Amino acid sequence: xxxxxxxxxxxxxxxxxxxxxxxxxxxxxxxxxxxxxxxxxxxxxxxxxxxxxxxxxxxxxxxxxxxxxxxxxxxxxxxxxxxxxxxxxxxxxxxxxxxxxxxxxxxxxxxxxxxxxxxxxxxxxxxxxxxxxxxxxxxxxxxxxxxxxxxxxxxxxxxxxxxxxxxxxxxxxxxxxxxxxxxxxxxxxxxxxxxxxxxxxxxxxxxxxxxxxxxxxxxxxxxxxxxxxxxxxxxxxxxxxxxxxxxxxxxxxxxxxxxxxxxxxxxxxxxxxxxxxxxxxxxxxxxxxxxxxxxxxxxxxxxxxxxxxxxxxxxxxxxxxxxxxxxxxxxxxxxx
Ligand code: 5MM
Numbered sequence: 001x002x003x004x005x006x007x008x009x010x011x012x013x014x015x016x017x018x019x020x021x022x023x024x025x026x027x028x029x030x031x032x033x034x035x036x037x038x039x040x041x042x043x044x045x046x047x048x049x050x051x052x053x054x055x056x057x058x059x060x061x062x063x064x065x066x067x068x069x070x071x072x073x074x075x076x077x078x079x080x081x082x083x084x085x086x087x088x089x090x091x092x093x094x095x096x097x098x099x100x101x102x103x104x105x106x107x108x109x110x111x112x113x114x115x116x117x118x119x120x121x122x123x124x125x126x127x128x129x130x131x132x133x134x135x136x137x138x139x140x141x142x143x144x145x146x147x148x149x150x151x152x153x154x155x156x157x158x159x160x161x162x163x164x165x166x167x168x169x170x171x172x173x174x175x176x177x178x179x180x181x182x183x184x185x186x187x188x189x190x191x192x193x194x195x196x197x198x199x200x201x202x203x204x205x206x207x208x209x210x211x212x213x214x215x216x217x218x219x220x221x222x223x224x225x226x227x228x229x230x231x232x233x234x235x236x237x238x239x240x241x242x243x244x245x246x247x248x249x250x251x252x253x254x255x256x257x258x259x260x261x262x263x264x265x266x267x268x269x270x271x272x273x274x275x276x277x278x279x280x281x282x283x284x285x286x287x288x289x290x291x292x293x294x295x296x297x298x299x300x301x302x303x304x305x306x307x308x309x310x311x312x313x314x315x316x317x318x319x320x321x322x323x324x325x326x327x328x329x330x331x332x333x334x335x336x
Contacts, residue, residue: 063092154176275327296317
């Protein structure tokens with residue numbers, strides 16, 4: 001078993017998943033202002049250190065994805081953020097893309113940037129304690145999109161990123177996110193997502209990436225958020241499994257879904273069914289941002305000094321997600 005494979009498995013095994021706390025300052029500002037909290041670096045740190053010091057972290061979180069600001073911060077009790085995460089038993093990770101920009105010659109689509117100087121930045125993050133990384137490619141669905149150009153340029157970038165990350169002895173999370181915005185059917189989402197994922201693996205293989213040392217972070221197969229033809233949770237799980245079974249090589253150790261704007265409960269329920277029905281050999285877990293933090297952020301915003309209330313809310317959410325990785329979640333446990 002390679003070192004990278006060991007790291008990947010440590011992050012996603014035993015009912016654990018990933019906390020995606022890598023919101024850039026722009027996104028975090030939107031999240032904080034939505035609950036009437038000023039987006040200062042102190043407040044961003046306070047919310048995050050509250051989550052990272054919780055019981056839920058120790059039991060249910062195998063890895064945390066950080067943003068550059070956070071990985072360089074020290075808590076008000078004197079521990080660096082990477083040390084705080086490691087002391088809870090989780091592995092610190094870092095978002096290394098520099099964001100999605102307009103794609104030349106297909107200006108309604110995006111290409112994720114950040115390859116220039118990446119090798120040097122990776123060395124710096126490794127020294128700070130990071131052992132895995134994240135890069136997100138983003139795709140929209142419409143009549144014309146995603147275009148072949150967007151599919152192939154983002155796959156190329158994800159592969160070059162992954163090769164550099166493995167060279168730096170870290171595990172790349174490969175995140176091709178097909179957005180749920182739009183009125184498309186779930187079958188179109190299935191077709192487009194499969195095309196996107198297959199192209200990513202063609203490029204990963206071309207770039208000689210060790211597939212046993214990556215984690216795939218895909219979207220689930222959903223109808224567009226404005227579609228009139230919403231499908232059941234059972235159908236979501238079946239279509240998601242069909243997509244991954246047919247597009248992901250067997251060497252990949254695991255899949256950690258993004259929540260993509262689903263509610264906390266929907267994201268948990270769908271993951272639970274995916275695991276109950278899982279006929280693949282992949283570990284299926286979570287790498288949720290909003291679906292792990294939304295309620296906790298709401299509670300925290302009422303009193304940012306009430307650590308217990310915030311942590312209790314986070315602990316519950318993380319526990320529900322962990323149960324879902326084992327197919328053991330239920331409405332009854334949710335509402336207990
Ligand atoms: C946590 O949010 C990440 C995006 O941050 P920026 O937009 O500020 O770069 C995002 O990549 C996230 O890691 C994934 O999309 C999963 O988050 P959700 O909320 O979709 O589970």
